Amino acid sequence: MRASDLKPIVALTAMLAALPLAVRMNNYYVLLLTWILYYSTLVTAWNVIGGLAGQLDLAAASYIGLGAYTMGTLLTRLDVTPWVGIPLGGLVAAGFAALVGYPTFRFGLKEAWYALATISSVVVLQKLFLVWEEIGGPEERYLPARYGELYYLRFRGYAPYYYILLAVLVMVLLLNVKIRRSKTGYYLLAIRENEEAAEILGIDVRKYKLRALLIYAFVTGCIGGIFALISGYLHPHHFDTWTSLQVAILGIVGGAGVGSIYSLPATTFIIYSISELLRSTLGGWIPGIHLIFYGVILTVVVLLKPEGLSETYERLYGRIRAALLRRRAGGG
Amino acid sequence: MTEAEALLRVRRVTKRFGGIVALDRVDVDVYEGEILGMIGPNGAGKTTLFNVVTGYYPPDSGRIIFRGEDITGRPPHEIAKLGISRTFQVVKPFLGLTVEDAVRVGAYNRLSDEAEVERRVREILEFMGLDRLRDRLCRDLNIVQIKQTAIARALATDPKLLLLDEAAAGLNPGEVDDLIELLRRVNREMGVTLWVVEHVMRFVMGISDRIVVLHYGEKIAEGPPEQVAHDPKVVEAYLGAEVVI
Ligand SMILES: Nc1ncnc2c1ncn2[C@@H]1O[C@H](COP(=O)(O)OP(=O)(O)OP(=O)(O)O)[C@@H](O)[C@H]1O
Ligand SMILES: [Mg+2]
Helix, strand or coil: CCHHHHHHHHHHHHHHHHHHHHCCCCHHHHHHHHHHHHHHHHHHHHHHHHHHCCCCCCCHHHHHHHHHHHHHHHHHHHCCCHHHHHHHHHHHHHHHHHHHHHHHHHCCCCHHHHHHHHHHHHHHHHHHHHHCCCCCCCCCEECCCCECCCCCCECCCCHHHHHHHHHHHHHHHHHHHHHHCCHHHHHHHHHHHCHHHHHHCCCCHHHHHHHHHHHHHHHHHHHHHHHHHHHCEECHHHCCHHHHHHHHHHHHHHCCCCCCCCHHHHHHHHHHHHHHHHHHHHCCCCCCHHHHHHHHHHHHHHHHCCCCCHHHHHHHHHHHHHHHHHHHHHHC | CCHHHEEEEEEEEEEEECCEEEEEEEEEEEECCCEEEEECCCCCCHHHHHHHHCCCCCCCEEEEEECCEECCCCCHHHHHHHCEEECCCCCCCCCCCEHHHHHHHHHCCCCCCHHHHHHHHHHHHHHHCCHHHCCCEHHHCCHHHHHHHHHHHHHHCCCCEEEEECCCCCCCHHHHHHHHHHHHHHHHHCCCEEEEECCCHHHHHHHCCEEEEEECCEEEEEECHHHHHCCHHHHHHHHHHHHHC
């Protein structure tokens, strides 16, 4: 990894680390920021399959749910620490991804068909956990209320989760930068651009798609474990199709796979904040206004900027930089 | 030349699409170091033969032998590893990648050390005269540059045999001459055996050591360019095609 790759990550981390302090640890805002970071990590992980490999994957909620149930079940039944439960949840999610992904790629399911197959997996798992009384069932299963113990990773406030997610986001950003600059990254881009051409250049398309899927599913499963710790209970509605859609929409609008990876957290930050503002102000009169907002944003961006917003940010950043430099030159 | 010397042997290959017999018991030998041309009217089966050789379609019957190894039915990525690459009649560019990155994708076929990959990419870009376009997105290239990039990324895989499907189509006469010049250098300096499908006669007659003629899925003639050009069967096939058009 080059130094120039690390600089923006360090800057972003410093900025995000200061944010809860900037809002004076206000509970509502910290919670809001925590959800923003949560979606940022999900979208950044999605970039591997949706951005680099170009597969419209809508199974995020399957991996989140599996990660949540794995971590939560181990914790409540066997008193296994989330430090172990979270990565195990990632592995279970990756195992499930392989189960769905292998035949899907084997039979060349692509585009709309792939999207349908993956979002169906969310619905199927939700129903399955609803009737699987042993592990799931329609009742909430609460995690132990052992607050403040590092072993249980349970906290009363949201700030600790915010910082845990920040650490995860940094890792996922680094992972993306590393993949993007590796043979695997170039191979995934080639697959996204043209599978047939990629094959005769020596790329085992199925193998590399599966690799991208496994990486993404593992990370998303881990994030699912953290999600369960934040929400404090397990329930089949954690297999939530809206979460899947939201991740993909944020990825598409953010221009996953085009330009800078930082466009994804930035887009999540902006869109989630606006949608939350709409929900809290107008949501009383127009229930679901924030959902409509996602639909509108997606439509507008796809129509006007089909490659997503990443270039827009880059141009904006360039302009701000130029203006600052000019001012400095003028002043000094 | 004896059969044992052939780099690639196509033996009695048949391929049907529903009722259409696209290839009918076709035999072709490609010898190491040569430039083999392949012509035939539209729909003769030229592209289909390339697709069968490079693993995109399995043949209904027949065998493909490359360097003594039976490669029939192997997937394209394995064929690429063995040393065959190709370009496509309908170009399949990596629109969202830069020229350099498109070539890099090919270079990973045989190399894993990043420094070696970098060197190979630079070498190929220079050889193809694409160095000043290296940072340009394929989306922003003209058709000639897109076709050059397609050859460049195929060469980057370090093939023994390169199949070119209508590389000269859409080029003006000057560009055709440049392409002939370039491919001769690929053949001589890089030691790559070439098998080229072409409608542009100026190109195929100018570059080929030997020519194979397909017509309705059958091989109807084979030999040096001047002999094939005067073969009554070939003349008839092309006249027939012209009448149909
Ligand atoms: N995938 C396919 N499905 C059905 N028919 C096909 C397919 N590919 C080729 N064919 C048919 O096989 C025959 C040979 O086609 P092919 O493309 O190989 O011809 P060609 O010699 O390359 O022609 P051209 O000079 O026009 O490129 C044609 O009749 C074509 O319609
Ligand atoms: Mg053809």
